[in-house]
Amino acid sequence: MLSAFWIVLKRDLLLALRRRNEVFTVLFFFIVVISLFPLGVGVEEKILTKIAPGIVWIAALLASTLALDRLFSSDFEDGTLEQLLLTPHSLSVMVFAKIVAHWLLTGLPLVLIAPLVGLLYQIPVDSIAVMMLVLLLGTPVLSMIGAIGAALTLGLRGGGVLLSFLVLPLYIPVLVYGAGAISASMAQGVSIQPYLLLLSAFMILSLIFAPWATAAALKISIE
Amino acid sequence: MTLQVNNLQCIRGDRELFSGLSFALQQKQLLMLEGANGSGKTTLLRTLCGLYLQEQGDILWDGVSIRKLDDQYRQELLYLGHYNAIKMDLTALENLRINTLLGGYNPGDNALMQALDAIGLFGFEDYPTRQLSQGQKRRVALARLLVSKQKLWILDEPFVALDVAAVELLQNIIAAHVDAGGMAILTTHQEVPLTTGAVKRLRLGEKQGVLADA
Numbered sequence: 483m484l485s486a487f488w489i490v491l492k493r494d495l496l497l498a499l500r501r502r503n504e505v506f507t508v509l510f511f512f513i514v515v516i517s518l519f520p521l522g523v524g525v526e527e528k529i530l531t532k533i534a535p536g537i538v539w540i541a542a543l544l545a546s547t548l549a550l551d552r553l554f555s556s557d558f559e560d561g562t563l564e565q566l567l568l569t570p571h572s573l574s575v576m577v578f579a580k581i582v583a584h585w586l587l588t589g590l591p592l593v594l595i596a597p598l599v600g601l602l603y604q605i606p607v608d609s610i611a612v613m614m615l616v617l618l619l620g621t622p623v624l625s626m627i628g629a630i631g632a633a634l635t636l637g638l639r640g641g642g643v644l645l646s647f648l649v650l651p652l653y654i655p656v657l658v659y660g661a662g663a664i665s666a667s668m669a670q671g672v673s674i675q676p677y678l679l680l681l682s683a684f685m686i687l688s689l690i691f692a693p694w695a696t697a698a699a700l701k702i703s704i705e
Numbered sequence: 706m707t708l709q710v711n712n713l714q715c716i717r718g719d720r721e722l723f724s725g726l727s728f729a730l731q732q733k734q735l736l737m738l739e740g741a742n743g744s745g746k747t748t749l750l751r752t753l754c755g756l757y758l759q760e761q762g763d764i765l766w767d768g769v770s771i772r773k774l775d776d777q778y779r780q781e782l783l784y785l786g787h788y789n790a791i792k793m794d795l796t797a798l799e800n801l802r803i804n805t806l807l808g809g810y811n812p813g814d815n816a817l818m819q820a821l822d823a824i825g826l827f828g829f830e831d832y833p834t835r836q837l838s839q840g841q842k843r844r845v846a847l848a849r850l851l852v853s854k855q856k857l858w859i860l861d862e863p864f865v866a867l868d869v870a871a872v873e874l875l876q877n878i879i880a881a882h883v884d885a886g887g888m889a890i891l892t893t894h895q896e897v898p899l900t901t902g903a904v905k906r907l908r909l910g911e912k913q914g915v916l917a918d919a
Contacts, residue, residue: 489806493792500794500833561788568754569807570780705757 486571487579494583504552508545508588509595515541516599527604534603535664538613539657542592542621547649549588550628551635551642553580554700558636564704573700578693581629589621605668612667612674619681620660626692627652633699656684706767706781706856707731708753708888713762715748722748723909724761730890732856733903735883738892740909746892747787749909750861753890754784780809783855785863789846793835797826797845800834804849812852820851825871839866850878858882860891 498505519537520530557563566576593614600610631649635641663677707729714724722745730736738746751757753764755771755778764771771778791800801817821830824844834842843866850858858879864872872895879889 486807489803493795493803496799497792497794559788560792561786561790562792564756564786564788565784565790565804566807567756568779568782568784570776570809571807572776 486569487575490566490576490579491583494580495586498583498587504549505587505591508549509591511548512541512545512592513595513598515544517602520602530603531605531668534599534605535613535661535668536657537603538596538599538617538664539620539661542617543624543650543653543657545592546588546621546624546628547646549584550632550649551645553584553629553632554636554703555632555641558703563700567701567704573697574693577629577633577696577700581625581693581696584629585622585625589617589625592621593617605664609664609667613664616660616663616677616681619678619685620656623656623681623684623688624653626688626696629696630692630699633696633703636700636703656681659684706888707765708857709763709765709768710753711763711765713749713752713764714760715745715752715757716760717745717748723913726762726909726913728905728907730888730905732886732888733883734888734905735879735903736888736890736905736907738890738907738909740892744910746909747861750784750859750890750892751786754782754859755779756784781856782859783808783849783853783857784859784861785846785849786861787865789842791834791842791845794833796831796833797821797837797848798830800845801848801852805852808849808853808855810854816852817848820848821845823851824848825874840868840871843867844871847875847878850875850882856887858887858889858891860889860893862892864893864895 516537519533523529523533554563557566567573569576596614596617597610599605600607600613605613628645628649631645631652635645635648638644659677659680663674663681666672666674666677709729711727712724713726715722726749728736738749740746748757752759755764766774766778766781790804791797792803795803798814798817798821801821802814805812805817818830821827824847826841826844826848829837829841834845837845847863860879863875863879867875879891883889
């Protein structure tokens with residue numbers, strides 16, 4: 483079971499290594515959206531710092547939906563997905579490996595680039611650390627919820643647009659508590675612990691259910 | 706080992722493709738599936754794999770439903786569909802390695818290289834499959850057959866895009882598999898001359914039914 487996880491994970495990372503542009507698209511999209519806001523709303527420090535948490539998260543949500551649509555569709559088109567279904571391994575495990583690979587390629591880079599955003603929006607250093615932490619907790623949830631949507635819309639015409647409609651509303655809790663945690667860390671005397679606990683709860687919940695639900699959706703989509 | 710199909714009915718969309726289909730396949734037997742385009746050959750094969758759910762009827766492997774056997778059945782099954790199921794950005798060797806590893810066994814790189822050489826890809830093992838021709842891509846997919854340990858091969862139009870030499874090679878591979886106690890089901894418009902072992906024929910469409918065993 484573990485071996486199937488590693489084989490699929492290694493395969494997806496190797497494929498990404500051969501087509502680096504898909505990874506960089508997500509990262510550049512994130513950076514471009516982030517850097518457009520100061521141009522639009524002006525460079526007044528107070529406003530920028532205040533809206534920064536929301537902007538970071540909205541940019542992260544949009545960036546992560548960008549690559550979702552390719553999560554299963556490329557495997558679907560060349561027939562490797564049906565071969566995955568026919569291997570004597572649990573589909574949930576292999577799906578989880580694909581989600582982990584997706585997060586490593588699209589979620590983790592956003593976490594790592596976050597300090598740059600912090601500098602741009604003049605966020606205090608302590609809050610930058612909090613921002614990285616909540617992104618680390620929240621982006622896996624985005625990948626996992628997104629995977630369910632990607633599996634459900636697999637093979638549909640115009641699936642990409644439908645996918646955004648489907649998953650963006652489901653991202654709202656992560657947006658609210660993720661942005662809330664960063665704002666709270668900038669305010670005086672507000673604890674960020676409840677935010678972190680809730681985000682961790684989302685992550686654990688999606689860890690348990692998302693691979694299973696995605697596998698079930700894939701079986702329906704293949705049929 | 707037997708594959709038994711009882712009273713199978715398949716419906717795609719709202720069109721009934723076939724119903725009341727029954728046959729059995731033993732070791733050392735090859736089943737040739739015939740029928741016009743759109744008569745449900747691919748649907749039958751995918752149903753036998755468990756990818757599609759049948760409307761009615763049972764598919765039994767050694768007397769147990771394939772749904773119940775689940776991964777135990779898939780352990781014995783090798784399916785090759787219309788798609789080659791290879792990644793264009795990976796090399797022939799990497800594709801073959803991943804496909805066999807996912808199939809549940811690790812023959813080692815030497816055996817994989819030998820399989821690729823035997824299938825006529827000598828010197829192309831380390832090219833990204835994107836750069837190979839259609840026939841060569843098909844050969845990459847077919848190389849799995851040479852290292853497979855699965856008993857039941859289900860091949861959908863395996864001869865498509867192959868040149869004369871490769872067709873003959875594949876015929877020999879299938880014949881050797883069946884002779885060694887394997888089972889194979891294929892759809893093709895090509896004859897597969899087998900030296901030993903029995904060839905069954907099944908026709909889908911208007912005159913549906915098992916034809917006389919050859």
